[in-house]
Amino acid sequence: MPFLKITVTLKKSVEDAEGQSVVKALKLLGYENIKDVRTGKVYFIELENGSIEEGREFCSKLLSNPVINECKVELDGN
Secondary structure (H helix, E strand, O other), X not given: OXXXXXEEXXXXXXXXXXXXXXXXXXXXXXXXXXXXXXXXXXXXXXXXXXXXXXXXXXXXXXXXXXXXXXXXXXXXXX
């Protein structure tokens, strides 16, 4: 059955406080080569029928805030 994979992240221009906390924690654990971490969410939505456009509608109506978030929508036909 096909599914949509929707990845929602903060835009590059928005500070990612959670990501910065992860950077600090990793460095405290000894991983000094960490440059940056960006956090986000991934949704896997199983469909009977569907399209990339439908996934974009999900983003704009519910899953993201277009002012601060970016959405990447992928359709897997498996």
